[in-house]
Amino acid sequence: MLPALNYKRIFLAILLVLVSLALIFGVVWLIFIRPGANVSQPPTNTGQYGGNLPGSGEGGEGNIAEGGGRLPESWGEQTGGATSESGEEIQAVEVSEVAKGAFTKANTLSEGMEIKSVSQEADGFNFLSAEDNKFYRIYVDNGRKIALSDEEFPFVEEVTWASGGQKVALQYPDGAVITYDFTTGKKTTLPTGADDLSFNQSAESIAYKYVTDNEDDNWLVVSDVATTKAEAIEPIGDQGDKVIVDWSPNNQVVALYRKPIGLEQEEIFFVGLNGENFKSLKVDGSNFEGIWSPRGDKILYSVVTAGNQYNPTLWVADGAGDSIGNNNFSLGLTTWASKCVFAADGLNVYCAVPVDLPQAAGLYPELINESSDVIYQINLRTGIKKMLAYPVLSQALEKFQVRQLFVSDDSRKLYFWDNFTSEIYYIRLK
Numbered sequence: 001m002l003p004a005l006n007y008k009r010i011f012l013a014i015l016l017v018l019v020s021l022a023l024i025f026g027v028v029w030l031i032f033i034r035p036g037a038n039v040s041q042p043p044t045n046t047g048q049y050g051g052n053l054p055g056s057g058e059g060g061e062g063n064i065a066e067g068g069g070r071l072p073e074s075w076g077e078q079t080g081g082a083t084s085e086s087g088e089e090i091q092a093v094e095v096s097e098v099a100k101g102a103f104t105k106a107n108t109l110s111e112g113m114e115i116k117s118v119s120q121e122a123d124g125f126n127f128l129s130a131e132d133n134k135f136y137r138i139y140v141d142n143g144r145k146i147a148l149s150d151e152e153f154p155f156v157e158e159v160t161w162a163s164g165g166q167k168v169a170l171q172y173p174d175g176a177v178i179t180y181d182f183t184t185g186k187k188t189t190l191p192t193g194a195d196d197l198s199f200n201q202s203a204e205s206i207a208y209k210y211v212t213d214n215e216d217d218n219w220l221v222v223s224d225v226a227t228t229k230a231e232a233i234e235p236i237g238d239q240g241d242k243v244i245v246d247w248s249p250n251n252q253v254v255a256l257y258r259k260p261i262g263l264e265q266e267e268i269f270f271v272g273l274n275g276e277n278f279k280s281l282k283v284d285g286s287n288f289e290g291i292w293s294p295r296g297d298k299i300l301y302s303v304v305t306a307g308n309q310y311n312p313t314l315w316v317a318d319g320a321g322d323s324i325g326n327n328n329f330s331l332g333l334t335t336w337a338s339k340c341v342f343a344a345d346g347l348n349v350y351c352a353v354p355v356d357l358p359q360a361a362g363l364y365p366e367l368i369n370e371s372s373d374v375i376y377q378i379n380l381r382t383g384i385k386k387m388l389a390y391p392v393l394s395q396a397l398e399k400f401q402v403r404q405l406f407v408s409d410d411s412r413k414l415y416f417w418d419n420f421t422s423e424i425y426y427i428r429l430k
Helices: 009-035
Strands: 080-085 088-092 102-103 113-121 124-129 137-138 143-146 158-161 167-171 177-181 187-190 194-199 206-212 219-224 230-235 244-245 254-261 265-271 281-283 284-290 298-305 311-318 338-341 348-354 373-379 385-392 400-406 413-418 423-427
Touching: 102 423, 113 158, 113 413, 167 194, 194 244, 206 244, 206 281, 219 254, 219 400, 244 284, 254 284, 281 298, 284 338, 338 400, 385 413, 385 423
Parallel strands: 102 385
Antiparallel strands: 113 124, 124 137, 137 143, 158 167, 167 177, 177 187, 194 206, 206 219, 219 230, 244 254, 254 265, 265 281, 284 298, 298 311, 338 348, 348 373, 373 385, 400 413, 413 423
């Protein structure tokens, strides 16, 4: 007598065979039947950092970096026989007289003047000329240039400007350091070895790192500019490379100290004149550099991270009193704090963002070479950022690389010192 059939087992066996056949067919289809990908087609959304210009073909809407403005839809259309700096014919584009998020006309303020160092003042700019080594002021209303002094200052390696433009500190290659008062013509000499100088807001005192061959004699020092009487503030030993002398606008902080606390983290200590126990700021990255807001209540800073291909990322945080370190957040732009400037209201920031930033430029800034910059505006109250302008001289699309940014008190003009020509230009914001 035959055993009774187990239909349940038979059904499960048939189902297992069908599933196995389906899996085998899927593998065969993926390997041998499915059409291959077109390897000649470049990937999209590659996550490049910084401001990226669209290609020179069809043009269209191409965004410049994350959150950036759009170029005009007609920018790629042929409208005339313009030539590039290399002499090649290029497609003419619309260049706006006022910043509207695309190509914007840059106007020359210091035409033909090669500048070694510059400082913005109420009615113009003070600068050291590379041509005759004299100091001048150029007025923004009419471009008129006057000499601040008849004296020449050759071989100056570094210039530190005091607020108001009446005084400067000059460093020379042999380590000599002097201060100079344009109103009186008086010079004072600081100790050889003084480095990383910063005036207070009244320009009556100057802070610096005093560095010698003996680590025990290395100090953060504040000197009276008129008498050169010095006061030692904090010993710095062998940590001088981690000390940033930068007097805050509210005169609470005279320097910052960067302490590495991990592979990609630093703790920033705020150093006062009287041993104040300020809160510290922890930052996610290395190579910290920062600039103060006009009132000294905020600090805009950049740090380098591996996650951003060792390039600088821009952040902002509170920087005064018990609020130090609060409201610390990323602004989502790849640039250095030194390429930014606060508006007079302290709420808006303008930054030059490199179009093409190679990997590790945050560690080696010289890698940026010929990269041009676009201009962004960030509202710190809302966190909204927008691309304002790609500065050009004409439809030939000459490039600019911003060395330093300045904004007028009424925020109608944005000035910049160009790294390629060493001249001062401006674009209209309104």
